[in-house]
Amino acid sequence: MLNNLxxxxxxxxxxxxxxxxDVSSENKKSEKIANKDKLxxxxxxxxxxxxxxxxxxAIVNTSVANATLLATFSPIYVTLGMLIFFxxxxxxxxxxxxxxxxxxxxxxxxxxVYFRPDNLMGNIFGII
Numbered sequence: 001m002l003n004n005l006x007x008x009x010x011x012x013x014x015x016x017x018x019x020x021x022d023v024s025s026e027n028k029k030s031e032k033i034a035n036k037d038k039l040x041x042x043x044x045x046x047x048x049x050x051x052x053x054x055x056x057x058a059i060v061n062t063s064v065a066n067a068t069l070l071a072t073f074s075p076i077y078v079t080l081g082m083l084i085f086f087x088x089x090x091x092x093x094x095x096x097x098x099x100x101x102x103x104x105x106x107x108x109x110x111x112x113v114y115f116r117p118d119n120l121m122g123n124i125f126g127i128i
Contacts, residue, residue, distance in 0.1 A: 051071075054125045054128040058122050058123070059122075061121050061122025062119040062123050062126060065109040066109075066122065066123055067125075067126045069106065069109045070126030070127050072102065072105035073102065073127065075097075075101055075102060076098070079095070
């Protein structure tokens with residue numbers, strides 16, 4: 001799994017660079033993109049690269065089931081981010097969809113999930 005880590009990060013960072021160069025190039029056919037939007041694009045790409053990085057670290061340091069289950073907790077983080085950063089309350093449809101996604105993830109990994117003290121660091125990476 002560790003061999004794929006560098007490849008995935010390189011792909012993600014490469015995509016960031018390509019998008020940043022494409023966005024910053026002067027193309028008269030397209031609309032001008034504000035610097036704030038360029039920054040948001042680059043930050044989104046770096047966030048994705050970080051997600052891949054920590055997920056691979058979790059896989060190496062804990063079980064694949066734990067890493068995958070903990071990585072699928074993102075609906076919880078998105079909901080908290082909506083409330084904290086944007087003061088936006090999630091709709092019932094969003095909450096039901098997130099709950100079903102979490103339930104599905106739990107059903108998929110089922111009994112394969114186990115939490116042991118020696119896998120703590122991998123589990124923390126999975127949450128990140």
